[in-house]
Amino acid sequence: MNIAVAPSPPTTAAPPAPLAVRYAGIRARSIALASPLSAEDALVQSMPDASPAKWHLAHTTWFFERFVLATQPGHVPFNADWHYLFNSYYQSIGPAHARPQRGLLSRPSLDQVLQYRALVDQQVIGLLQANALDAQASHQLLLGLHHEQQHQELLLTDIKHALWSNPLQPAYRDDLVRTSATAIPLRWRGSPEQIVEIGAPAWPGHGAFAYDNESPRHRVLVPAHALANRPVSNAEYRQFIQAGGYRDVTLWMSEGWALCQAEGWQHPLYWDDALEREFTLGGWQALDPHAPVCHLSYFEADAYARWQGARLPTEFEWEAAASGQPLHGHFADADRLHPAGASAAGQATDTALLQLFGDVWEWTSSAYGAYPGFRPFAGNLGEYNGKFMNGQWILRGGSCATPEGHVRASYRNFFAPSARWQFAGLRLARDAA
Structure with a gap:
């Protein structure tokens, strides 16, 4: 048997921005994606597999609080009751609110969730600027950024399903870029x-x-x-x-x-x-x-x-x-x-x-x-x-x-x-x- 060996080098990408800049940019992107939504839109859960936009915003913030801020001496939780609400499936650190019922979380309000994000962001950026995170907390923060990017995609796919499920079927945005190209022949x-x-x-x-x-x-x-x-x-x-x-x-x-x-x-x-x-x-x-x-x-x-x-x-x-x-x-x-x-x-x-x-x-x-x-x-x-x-x-x-x-x-x-x-x-x- 004659078998060629291909080393398949990893795909290269642009070097990442400094961590504090990257953190701020990714967190701001989530807010921008949610900005076309009303508070009512942000609460809707159209099926068990989807989550409300408000929950995505809160859960990703909880991740940074739980896996970054909580590693620091003397950290006081923003609201201890929210640990249960915004944990997703980390059973090893405590129970979580049932996934199919996330649309029932009318409280805390969207404004309170946004305040939560702002406070956590302020504290995380402060730690980054002070170079106060050890290697493990830094690794968990970087994982959290990739985790938030996953939720940015889910926020879009989940709100698309929610708006389609609405009898009015409104658009998420009416100013999206529209381009087209003639598909080349399949080869x-x-x-x-x-x-x-x-x-x-x-x-x-x-x-x-x-x-x-x-x-x-x-x-x-x-x-x-x-x-x-x-x-x-x-x-x-x-x-x-x-x-x-x-x-x-x-x-x-x-x-x-x-x-x-x-x-x-x-x-x-x-x-x-x-x-x-x-x-x-x-x-x-x-x-x-x-x-x-x-x-x-x-x-x-x-x-x-x-x-x-x-x-x-x-x-x-x-x-x-x-x-x-x-x-x-x-x-x-x-x-x-x-x-x-x-x-x-x-x-x-x-x-x-x-x-x-x-x-x-x-x-x-x-x-x-x-x-x-x-x-x-x-x-x-x-x-x-x-x-x-x-x-x-x-x-x-x-x-x-x-x-x-x-x-x-x-x-x-x-x-x-x-x-x-x-x-x-x-x-x-x-x-x-």
């Missing part, structure tokens, strides 16, 4: 069988930040295969619908078919029944045929791939292709907050892999599990990722709602296969001929 890029290095070095202490579920870095045999040069477009997915894809049981996994029938799925979440419009954070818009299809469950993505005589890529195939690629794409910072079509401008070949980062998270065929030798973060933060490694599937690449600079080639997102409210789409893969 295939082949890759030989090879051994690749997957994952990121364990953090802290070994280079740039990465979550514990991305390590340890290890070698994987990736068989010969081909990847599509871009994600599947709205127009291509509409052909699947019109061809009866939602009525053909042979294309679907059993659980997915049962869910499709029980919930009456006929098209992606947020499309209208005429397949001409979709609900966006800017309200109802004409369906852009060239943009990547999004708001698909794993089951829908898998059924489409089967219909095309293809499959979803493994997370290792995806990471091997993305490693070393520039972290360019349509991220939340572009202020579009919706996927855009691919452009081939500046590409050397028509098989160059486009839109690996940004636009839509790409479902893979890989179940979410531990890498060989996985070690969770130390202490209470060991609950961050590891205990969710069952019944979920890996997505890669980030989306139009992901903050720029938050993702990397080794980043592993995960959701239940039924999840549709995230900006999730797909890229096709196939075995080598």
